[in-house]
Amino acid sequence: MIENVKYQAIYDYLVTSFATELRPGDKVPSERELCEKFGVSRMTVRQAIGDLVAEGKLERIQGKGTFVAHEKLDLQLRITSFSQEMRMRGMVPATRVLSCEERMPSASVATSLGLQENQTIYYIRRLRFADDTPMCVETTHLPAHLLPDFITPQPPEGIYSELNQRGFSPSWGEDVIESVVLDSEHSKLLEVSLGAAGLLVNRRSYAQDTPICLTQSYYRGDRYKLWVPIAQPFATVNRGARA
Template sequence: MHNAEGIDGELDRSSKTAMYIQLREILRSHIAVKLAPGAPLPSERDLSLRFGVARMTVRQAIDALVAEGVLDRVVGLGTFVSRPKLDLQMKLTSYSEEMQRRGMVPDAKVLSFEQIGASAYLARELKVDEGTPVVRFRRLLLADKEPMSVDENYIVASRVPGFTEGPPPNSLYQVLNEKYGLVMEWGEDTIEATAASPSTARLLNVEMGSPLLKIQRHAYVSKSIVDYSVSYYRADRYKLWVPLQRPGVRTPRSYSPKRFGAL
């Protein structure tokens, strides 16, 4: 745990500014200058002793920084400097390309790459008969060695003959394009909040029940569904960014989105 004695600054007890606000700004400066994302903050007890204020005052200061997104409070573990959240824009693109564009090192751990019979649920999503052979490709996606999401892709096997006979692809959409001529033209996403199951929590290195973004995607070539996927994103590492445009109004030429997501 980081030592509170190393925090510069003192409270001005003659000031009209509330003690918790002064402490909040001292902590903000300390975090910006000396602490890396994910670093722990000293305990409320240590901060209370260091600045000579009540624990309630310390809690108010920390609560304010948590509300701003500067700090994250993890039940049972403590308070930590927030990691920057990646903007998640819905688009048909490669995870590897997105992470490289951000200057992060992408990686993936293959959890399964096999052919299975479509369950009733998968048959409904892929619009095929129950029992139809389907390729299941499940991966844990990482950036800078940190788990970011669990992705499950399902493709009707007849669209990709011999797919599972070779090694798992590094970039799924690239292989579908280059080997099978399948270029995803459009897609539909369903986005909802969910809680991490025990197995997903272990993979993503989060507490069981932690909030996740669950995104279900149907990706199409022409009018045919080629890929149905379910992705579980760490809600502490992603936020959704959805550009909006009025129907019939052209986007200004000067408009250039600077923030993209990783899918």
């Protein structure tokens, strides 16, 4: 019973610290410091910390310690750009272009965009930030024959905005979402440990019935959770094979 009371005291102390003293990314007191402060066993401290880790309030980083976790953002399934999403959340978006060129598509990309033989695509790969934190590695494929000079002299800051101006406003789309283990390249770009969890979203966007944009996005799993509204079942929409 005494240990239960002390466990609750440690738990409450840490939760209160999140609200009054510590910010996301700050290191919390060590197990030894908490043991000394509350006069409890290390097992009790580990239980309280472990429960907060399981709840997503704390995160352990091997070899460094335990830190206040960043709040996870809802990854909502709607036709908006990354920048629009971040601004709606009160965050400042930014972008670093990693690669941009006109090229021949792979067979799967050509099929997904309904391209004919020898039709090219614009390939744009970007690292997306929110409040200076890397959040997503995004690769976009667009049909070049429909969008002349789209990346000349440089890619537009907002792809969806440019599509709107050219009369190809994305009106609907389809997402395929997977959980992934981030490889060395994506881990480095997103500034997370090798093998960290991530979310992979493959999206095909349509302007009316024209497939206009194919995007592959790797999100860091420690900053996102998937939010999906549900409703009564209705007839399944099937607009062809997914990308």
